[in-house]
Amino acid sequence: MVIMNYSNNMKLETKTIGNIFADNPKITSRNVNVFYHDKQAINNVSLDVGSKEIISLIGPSGCGKSTFLRCFNRMNDTIDGCKVEGNIVLDDQDIYHPSVDVVPLRAKIGMVFQKPNPFPKSIYDNVAYGPKIHGLASTKDELDSIVELSLKNAGLWNEVKDRLQSPGTGLSGGQQQRLCIARAIAVSPEIILMDEPCSALDPIATAKIEELIHQLGKNYSIVIVTHSMQQAARVSQRTAYFHLGELIEVGLTKQIFTTPQDKQTEAYISGRIG
Amino acid sequence: MNNDHILSTFDNDLNRLNKDLLKLAKLATEQFVNSIDNFSTQNIDDIDQLISNDKNLDDLDEKIQQLGFEIIALRAPQAEDLRRVISALKISTIFERIGDYSRNISNRTKALCELSSDDTPGVNIGKMGLVTQEMLEDIIIAYKDKDSDLSVKVRDKDVVIDKMNTKLYQEVLASMSRNKKNIVSGTHILFIAKSIERVGDYVTDIAEHNYFLINGKPLSDNRPKADKTSLYGID
């Protein structure tokens, strides 16, 4: 299937079923291939991420969804032997262009990881680290406000406001993950990437994070990788199904989970493969 | 303790489902009440209006089915949430059927209008309709208020309609055997009475679904039955 993308006049060849485009996209990725040494992990994937939308990437283990996610903020650069080809454009800038500095890019695109990883510092310092190194606050008061707002928006402020100097690692799992979310939003990103953010948490903590994601979706574009399709169903507006490095189908979550168009998608969602 | 779901969108969806179902219930009740009124007034315009309104009920039922379907697919409801969604789907279908029967009553009424009134046996359809209307209104309250006892009461009341139907059946049969000219109109009236009786049965179905929704176990099947029409022949 060959699609003409009239917005940037690029000819696009893709086997993906469903609408890979988004209105007013934040990130457009076209013909992305990723290799680990000689092994190909992502095969010709094209996908848009819209502004202020929540899109989830699902698929069986090893299908490449995390690899694809890490392309967006160039975290794959930190992995030896990882090569990324293709075109990924954020706000009219190709992020893999040699002139691009990854440091500000990663301030624009925040990331939350599978296992909560707060720094071994105080809660305050955890959230303040990003703004400090990027110079976002010129006075201590400004820094205090950034920390407070970030913790409020992450739904953690009330629980920690009296113990900002205590270590971040002393919080429970769900609280630590919210701390990591606060840390990510403290540098005012436009996009938040989440790599299986709840897989290390119990169901109640997971539900709280999902509600938080729902609230955050009003202000940020969010891309979530999850191995729980129920989570994708609960949380996202669009869902993309990956299999063996290829993007099989993408569409509105409502539609993917009630009437998927591709047989592989159907098989995965109904628990027949994976 | 706050009884909301942690995920607010879940509550939003369930509330929407509930609202739409109550709206359908109100529409179905209106259709039924109007169909009984039209039987007495025999106003052709009202009857035509009612028949064309039936489409609204069909559309609303379809919307509720789709919403319930999505909630099950996307939210995987459990326990009371699951019973609520499944019951809503079943009850929605029932209200849509009640609407259909109201339409049928109106169609039959229309046919009766074209016959002369002399040939129509005098019977009290209105009374039957009133009892059924009461049952309908009560069951809607029982659903809204999660009233298990009221549900049981409503179910048990169906026996009154059955008795009335049996009596009416005898009267119409007698009228038809007295005067051959009454056969056509009498048949229409029998069908109308049957429709009302069916609506009563449907309301008891709703009562049973509601009971299951509230209590988690089925209402025992010892409901009194009094439809003895199958025992009567023409002497």
Add this chain to the structure above:
Amino acid sequence: MSNNNKNYTLMDAKKAEEIVRSNVKKRRRKDIVLKSIGQFAIFVALSFLVFLFVSIFAKGIPGFFQHYVTLEVNLDQKRLDPKGDLSADSLYSGDARKLVLEALYKEINPKGRKQKKAAKKILSSNAEIRVAQMVLENPSLLGKTIPITFALDDDIDSFLRGYIKRDTPESDRRINNTVIKFVDVLVEKNLVDYKFSDYILSGSASRSPEIAGVKGALIGSILTLFVCFILSFPIGVATAIYLEGFAPKNRITEIIEININNLAAVPSVVFGILGLAIFIGVFGMPRSIPLVGGMVLGIMTLPTIIISSRAAISAVPPSILDAAYGVGASKLQTMFHHVIPLAIPGMLTGTIIGMARALGETAPLLMIGMVAFIVDIPNSIQEPATVLPVQIFMWADFAERMFVNKTSSATIILLVFLILMNGIAIFLRNKLERRW
């Protein structure tokens, strides 16, 4: 897979339980045997350790004590300070020795030249220096007659400890009967004391065992270790940081790594040869100074520090790195704000190990000549010095009985120094350690 396996089914639970139970006794026996062997081995090792410590302390503790005699010395001003200006020069050229002998003769009353000759053997040769030092520090003492405590000569000391016996024939003894008679007199008069030696720690190298001490060697060790630390710690840590965090993964880096790992196993004497050839031979630096010694030890310690620092850095969980990169930190910021603070305990451990080894090294320092007989206490890293293990090595060579004791005493001091160093480093490590 052979066809025989096709018909195998897992055995029934009851049968399996029987078999397991029947084998338990044998397995328990094996466990007990293994455990006993282990316990026996530990017991043997502990016995050796106890034996070692007991022998060191048995010989070393007496080395901290020696015999003194207290005499009334007349601090005649004119004779002590001929120049009259209280300068060191004047005092050391004065007649302190005569005054001390007079004080001694007063007590033992020797008659005739032979007896006086015997008497002179009683006191340590350092006696007059002690008087001169006392007056230098406290000139107001001049003119007074005060009791001063002097160390006894090492032969007398050995006699008093019982190593030289009275019943050995006189010709076989180091001290004759006259001397013994005089010593008896002093003992009878209660002038002889056995107390904690003030020479062992404050004296420096000397051929006279009674005044020999480790001060010079101790300071030499401190200076040498200081140079070693200054050289090896920054370079070692920086190398580890570079290799772990910034070096590209290519052939050259691999070769560097292999070489560093191999250097850690090179015998230390080779580094001494290196120092001799290059620092002393090519650069023409003087022998026997802590600077050169420190440089040699520094090169020797470098691989240890690099290897343990690298291990500490790579032990930092990658999730911390991900978190730092994710928030937009650069490689340098991630290394210095996050990795190094977490790696410091490991780095310090490696440094402690390295320094401890350097402290005890003798062979490479012998190669560069830090064996010189140094009497003066070194004041800088460019003055000739010796180090504690070398001092111990040298003392072990001397035959005098007191040196035998003092060798073990110096060993004890070395051990204490080691424990102190370790203690400080462990304290630092615990303070800086962060849990993650």
